[in-house]
Amino acid sequence: MSEKIIEIHIETDDVNESRRDFLKNVGIAGAATLVASPVSVEASADSANPDAETTVAELYQGHFVLMSDKDKKKAIERLEKRYTAKYGKNTTVSDAPPLEGVLFGYALDISKCIGCRRCVHACVQENNQSRDNPVIQWIQVMKIPKGNFSFSADKLNKGYPESSKVGDYGIQVGGNAYTPVGGLSTEEAQSYYSQDEMVPDKNYFYVPVQCQQCEKPPCVKACPVRATFRDPNGVVVIDYNWCIGCRMCQLACPYGARRFNWGEPNLPPEEMNPKTHYFGNRPRMRGVMEKCTFCVQRTREGRNPACLEACPVGARKFGNLLDPESDVRKILAAKKVFRFKEEMSTYPKFFYYIG
Amino acid sequence: MGKILSFAMDFGSHAIKGGPKYKAWLLFLLFFILVGSYTAYRQLTEGLILVGATDQIPMELFFGNFIFTAHVAAAAILVVAPGYFYHRKDIKELAVIGEIIAMCFVATGITFILFHMGRPDKLWHMLPGIGLPNFPNSMLVYDTIVLNVYLFLNFAGVSYILYKKYVGEFDTKALARWFTPVIYLAIVWGPLIHICTAFVLSSNARMGEWATAVLPFGFLAMAGASGPSLVILLFLLIRKNTKLQINDSVIDLMATIIGWSLGIIMLVFAAEYFTALYSNTEHAASLNYSMFGHNGLNMYTPWFWGTVGSIVCCFVAILIPKIRKSYDLWLPVVCVVVFLAILVEKPMMLVFPAFSPSPHGEYTEYHPTLIEFFNVLFTWAIGFITLTLMVKGAVGILTGEVKYHKPAASE
Ligand code: SF4
């Protein structure tokens, strides 16, 4: 690891780096305990669970979609009781059904986005993600160089192979090749720029990425137990209780949208959002997958997703793709719109546009 | 019933009997099982946060090792097939050892997958009937089916042959009607488990390095190299320490298979690297990262060149008759190198570097934790202890040391 890289990692709020360091420490600490006192580590996460009854019932709970209304009600009551006890807040778990005749779509104006990442934090607040060990954020904002600032006259005739009498082959290595040109190329993208960096940096533009709610989602295809599926509104959701934690969906997702609960999630009770949905922001457990759901708990009630409300520059638009009067439809009709990683043929319902 | 009981008893007591070296080997494995029980307990109670995987590299050492176990398990049919397809007398006797290898390695692979799962308690969700297997879409479902069927086929084959030999009723000409189909099915099933495992990887379009049509072929070739390496080592050990006769011709056959397989591996690598590097598009990014590093991150580079180098060297070495015939020194050395090279190839060349760049252009290195490492050793120790005991018992039966004595043994 070069010093340059280390510097970047230390300076930025590098979520994954810090987690990895933590892991290394755990590994070492684990080894230490292993030698010193093999029995002392009893502080397992299970003791934090106040409602053993729920745990037992959940052991043989079926796939939520296939459960009878009575069983669904029971499951919801169990969860509400457990969350209320655990977080000391009167928690509701809704199972509001999908809306009729609606296909949700999202549009994001990359010319407006200033990279402040308020959406990221609003999402964490709204959706009860684990704050620490593991740190889970569903939106990742890429900072991409606008391009062209490393072309130079000095390098004009540099590079390999050198030109010969016959003429140039074109440069294969070095010279002015390999210069970032922005666009939606992730080649020079950085996701871990510093928290207190001034944004926007005029040399960069910002591209927030979250689950793109693919119409043809590879994650759904890969899931061996159908724990993740596309709901009738076109949103891909997960039954956290049905997920077996195999991470096949994470392998399949071309957008890096899926997040895994590597350990018992840490959600401080005072920050917990008690208004939840079964397929959305209810607190998750260890060893299951989660990701953006376009805030099902809000959108099934006709509200906008939390990230949209948090955006200070109005770069985010949400709506029903089947309604010609909706914001998204108007944008699709009038703006220069494109999808991220179109070549993957996943047909996202998350669109980027230049406003 | 009495016969079966005495079969189990005699088999077991013969399996644990042995000289001091044998006992030491068992104790050595037992040590890792003991330590591993603790680390496994930690991981089961605290979750995968104790291993090195992250959202950037969600597959851990367990996954890499799992693929390797599939290699060896699939290759074990190479011991079974010559006897049944080509009627080679010298090897037909030994088919049961191939099946034992297959059985133990599939079981080890399944254990690795248990460690890989975030919710091992919910695995029943994959069972048809009570669960909801995503058939026919999910490749993991296919893989689970073929692995379990393979485990069952080999288990059936092994128990049948050993039991029949034990009671002295095994007659190649009068095999039970169901038995021959089972053996033939197991032989074709071997490559199948491998192809399915390759598809679990190559079905992910976004994993540039895996989404290639040569992956199953590469896997089969690696199986052909790593499996027979283990077989040769095992046969040499058996030949030296027991009364079981194993002809040189068998060892030579295995050595030939290793040579051919190493050649095919090289061809597959060359085809893959040429295709990726000639145009050097984004599909070659992970490969470039393995070969040369990226911005100073170059943890995988030595592993890459080391593995490729050892494969080439072993190929050259095994072509030399002197080495191939040096049963006491050089051949075992080559076999150990091939086995280890293909073992480390899995995590360090195939799995980890493939995750860089991530969908957001991140480059990462994977650092296994100590707990993860011990869990891997734990699983291997279980696998090898089963293999050792099974092979020991089986050799006892094949040589006739262990057999059924009518009145004396049970009553
Ligand atoms: S972006 Fe990823 S997680 Fe979201 S629907 Fe598409 S493949 Fe699935």
Ligand code: SF4
């Ligand atoms: S991690 Fe969960 S949601 Fe993802 S593929 Fe596995 S079971 Fe399905």
